[in-house]
Amino acid sequence: MRDDRYRRQLTPQELQVALTLAEGATTREAAARLYLSPKTVEYHLRHVYDKLEVRTREEFRAAVMSETRPQSSRKALMFTDLAGSTSLVEAIGDDAWRNLSSWLDNEMRALFRENKGREVDHAGDGFFVVFESAADAIDCAVTIQRRLVSHRRLHGYAPQVRIGIHAGEVSGSESSVRGASVHRAARLCAAAQPDTILVSREVLEAARRPAVGMRGYALKGIKEPLEAAVVDWQATVKT
Incomplete structure (x- = not known):
């Protein structure tokens, strides 16, 4: 088999x-x-x-x-989360928020597929997505942020999304991905500011991207600081 x-x-x-x-x-x-x-x-x-x-x-x-038998492999792990959604709901109203939330979910899922990402979980306001390629994960995150900017220019508003990406060994199946790397990716997302993409050194090295602005992040539940950098997605060009 x-x-x-x-x-x-x-x-x-x-x-x-x-x-x-x-x-x-x-x-x-x-x-x-x-x-x-x-x-x-x-x-x-x-x-x-x-x-x-x-x-x-x-x-x-x-x-x-x-x-x-558990299968182990190295993956790029992306977590996304909405920031400031409560204030946006109050500003635009419940109906507009439902439409916006549905649009965002559909757009993000389409971008995951386009960049060869596999959605593992969608809980609350965030996604957990696995990529075979760290470069694809970065490109997907960049496109998400740019798509939100376009929506904001056209409609006057858009959700703010924080994204964290880490690369490491994981085990499990298509519906369940486990390992310390998953926790690091989730914590990295939580440490990211709204409208930013925070990626670990492992991701940049795997994607062969320059490690500009690298520093250690103290993440909840993780003993050692994790080296990571903010991706300048406004200047990043997909290669």
Whole structure:
């Protein structure tokens, strides 16, 4: 099983059977743990073999265990958050804010896709997005800020967005990304000023961008200061 496409084809019952047997349980032991009959376990196992395209118990165990083992890789991690939204709502009214908020979500999601970003979470006023390329993450952040400036010029108002980007090792799946680097990226976003993009040294080095204005930031919950710099997005040109 080379990726999780096959695992997504398994029903919840098939997945339970597969995981229990792959951990070393016999058919009877799996049946007892899952409150199934041995024949039902064997029935599900045949379907699992077909879906995983395996023929032997060794291939089956290797496929299931490799899929459940945490995979680690280096990613660029972006967090965004709105700043000053309360005062903007009071200024333009609830209806206008709902329209503006919907526009912003749609615009940002389109820019994530254009820059090869993958949305992991959208909680409250912010997004968590993962990029394979640090350069793509920076370019996406720059375009977001410029798009907001254009909206402000045309309509007289726009939300203020703070963006933090860090690069590092993470583990997990498409729907769940974990690791200390995730916390650093989130804290970096919280430390950013409105209308700014704050990126770590790791991001700039990975993107091969100059580290101008680098300094240490004391971030909540992180022992050592994290070196980061503010991206001059008004002068940055996408390459």
